[in-house]
Amino acid sequence: MAFLDNLINGISLGSIYAVIALGYTLVYGIAKMLNFAHGDVIMVGGYVIYTAMSSLQFNPYLSVLMAICACTILGIVIEKVAYKPLRQATSLAVLITAIGVSYFLQNMALLIFGEKPVSFKSVIDIPNIKLFDGQITIKSETTASIVISVIIVIGLSLFVNKTKSGRAMLAVSEDKDAAQLMGINVNRTISLTFAIGSGLAAIAGALLCSTYPVLSNTTGAMPGIKAFVAAVFGGIGSIPGAMIGGLLIGVIEILGRAYISPQLADAIVFAVLIVVLMVKPTGILGKKVNEKV
Amino acid sequence: MKHKIKPATRKSFLTYAIMIAAFIAVEIMVSTGSASNMFKGLLIPFCVYSIAAASLNLTVGFLGELSLGQAGFMCIGAYSSAIFSIVTKETITNAWIRFPMAILVGGFFAAVFGVLIGIPVLRLRGDYLAIVTLAFGEIIKNVFAALYVGYDSNGLHFSLTSQGDLGLAPDGKMLINGALGISGTPKDSTFEIAFVMLMLTLIIIYNFVNSRTGRAVMSIRDNRIAAESIGLNITKYKLITFGLTAFLAGIAGALFSHNLASLQASKFDYNLSILVLVFVVLGGIGNIRGSVIAAIVLTYLPEVLRGINNYRMLIYSVVLIVMMIFTSNAKIRGFFAASFGRLKGMVFKNKTAKEGE
Numbered sequence: 090m091a092f093l094d095n096l097i098n099g100i101s102l103g104s105i106y107a108v109i110a111l112g113y114t115l116v117y118g119i120a121k122m123l124n125f126a127h128g129d130v131i132m133v134g135g136y137v138i139y140t141a142m143s144s145l146q147f148n149p150y151l152s153v154l155m156a157i158c159a160c161t162i163l164g165i166v167i168e169k170v171a172y173k174p175l176r177q178a179t180s181l182a183v184l185i186t187a188i189g190v191s192y193f194l195q196n197m198a199l200l201i202f203g204e205k206p207v208s209f210k211s212v213i214d215i216p217n218i219k220l221f222d223g224q225i226t227i228k229s230e231t232t233a234s235i236v237i238s239v240i241i242v243i244g245l246s247l248f249v250n251k252t253k254s255g256r257a258m259l260a261v262s263e264d265k266d267a268a269q270l271m272g273i274n275v276n277r278t279i280s281l282t283f284a285i286g287s288g289l290a291a292i293a294g295a296l297l298c299s300t301y302p303v304l305s306n307t308t309g310a311m312p313g314i315k316a317f318v319a320a321v322f323g324g325i326g327s328i329p330g331a332m333i334g335g336l337l338i339g340v341i342e343i344l345g346r347a348y349i350s351p352q353l354a355d356a357i358v359f360a361v362l363i364v365v366l367m368v369k370p371t372g373i374l375g376k377k378v379n380e381k382v
Numbered sequence: 383m384k385h386k387i388k389p390a391t392r393k394s395f396l397t398y399a400i401m402i403a404a405f406i407a408v409e410i411m412v413s414t415g416s417a418s419n420m421f422k423g424l425l426i427p428f429c430v431y432s433i434a435a436a437s438l439n440l441t442v443g444f445l446g447e448l449s450l451g452q453a454g455f456m457c458i459g460a461y462s463s464a465i466f467s468i469v470t471k472e473t474i475t476n477a478w479i480r481f482p483m484a485i486l487v488g489g490f491f492a493a494v495f496g497v498l499i500g501i502p503v504l505r506l507r508g509d510y511l512a513i514v515t516l517a518f519g520e521i522i523k524n525v526f527a528a529l530y531v532g533y534d535s536n537g538l539h540f541s542l543t544s545q546g547d548l549g550l551a552p553d554g555k556m557l558i559n560g561a562l563g564i565s566g567t568p569k570d571s572t573f574e575i576a577f578v579m580l581m582l583t584l585i586i587i588y589n590f591v592n593s594r595t596g597r598a599v600m601s602i603r604d605n606r607i608a609a610e611s612i613g614l615n616i617t618k619y620k621l622i623t624f625g626l627t628a629f630l631a632g633i634a635g636a637l638f639s640h641n642l643a644s645l646q647a648s649k650f651d652y653n654l655s656i657l658v659l660v661f662v663v664l665g666g667i668g669n670i671r672g673s674v675i676a677a678i679v680l681t682y683l684p685e686v687l688r689g690i691n692n693y694r695m696l697i698y699s700v701v702l703i704v705m706m707i708f709t710s711n712a713k714i715r716g717f718f719a720a721s722f723g724r725l726k727g728m729v730f731k732n733k734t735a736k737e738g739e
Contacts, residue, residue: 122509122670123509174707174713175710175711176708178710178711179446181448181508184509185659185706185708186706187658191699192656193699193703195695196696196699197696199695217452225623240414243627246426310652314513317513318513318517321513329574335434350542352528352561353525353528355520355521359519359524360517362513362517363503366503367505
């Protein structure tokens, strides 16, 4: 039963990673950049919910909605201010800028909310599920994480494949210049991608902070990097891949923590990344890209 | 004079001259007693961070790849050299012999890991390479933080779980105590040795960059496909650069660990890698002298201006973003070149140190 418990915890954490990984995968697929600040947008979302609930006494669902709006705007602003001037720059310059943005958000939160972690009140109020005569309890946060992540994956797949803006995103990810010639507004599509990714980060923030109810300025950094690992594992640019990668990374992390060593759980996740990149750099569902001269 | 001195040679010798002048000035200040204790305490960190930044600049500036694992290599250098010094403390009593050996051990192990890590990861480029070096840095930190090492008459004992698992004989001694790290490292680091190591680092880097190998590395940075098509072995040159960066970072780590009474792996986290990256970016990517100056200035300023300490990291992050936008956006760069070009021509005639070409 302990194994089943760990497995459920792993799937729960994995669903949260999946939601974060979706943001990475979208932005990487379309803007071709590693948005290091994505993890920190999660933290910003967490703090917005915390402030709305504790200081303004808002209803939890309204707080989450506020966080989604705030993070969406933040994502667009980050893209316009920091990344847009670097469209033509080398990937080195973009990467360093992204690290700068990530650091900026972390230290801004540090100045505003202080070093001390705050305890986060769960935004989810559905009952726990008990199985096998109460031997296994599936916590409400776990149920919510799994259900929400599945809804998001299905919704996002439909959006990308069926709607006009979604197909514009696909076109930009294939070939930016050709998409522009076809009359797609590339800048607006990239902004839209950042908006969706950051909105998802806010939802991930709500789920993450409800499941692990401690919030500090570095809350988002590690889950952010691990979700990137998940996105690479599943195949970067692929929406179902992000889900599969997220679930696998979550389960690997929790099982590693339980059965190998609590200190080495992070190291195990990173080792997975290295093995994946060495064996199959395109990930489980990724497409192979031929290099053109 | 018959032969004109090459610009590259002039540049490197100017750097050496500045360094030696600064060294003499510091020595005079220390011997006349006009240097404060705080300043004296910062002398070794100046050299450590300068070496770390200059070596990272090799990878970032000349190879054109971002490595976020600099702290990991410093960690390996720090731990391996500290273990060497503790084990040989009784047998080699002369610190002047032991410490240079410890530095070499630190550099050697860091370079070995650099090459071992480099073989698989250097096939990757750009974002993937950066995230993998970050992953390796975190793995190194986590493994060292979970590692217990002791030695007794039967030799070395290792464990990844707890001190009790080592099974040490009663005469045994702990070397690495998990998250508590290493203690009892002899305080062998002196400013003089650190300075000599910094000078050696600069000489190695300048000679490397101006060598045939260095030019090959830069050609790979500028156009990988063209470089490959004229028969350059990309992997070989990448590995050489990566290994050299790791070697020098290991030396910086060795100086670091022998300056502290106790050392924890948690000091070598992702933030340290970013800090070194900030030195490189602010000093100018590809500008070795700039890295050293930025490392010294940014280590010294927060200590003097205690008031800005809270805002330090915020300022660093803004520096990273602004520097990148200003140096990489063609429009903004063109604007600055047009407005300040003439001014620059008049004021800084030969000076390129702070500009970061």
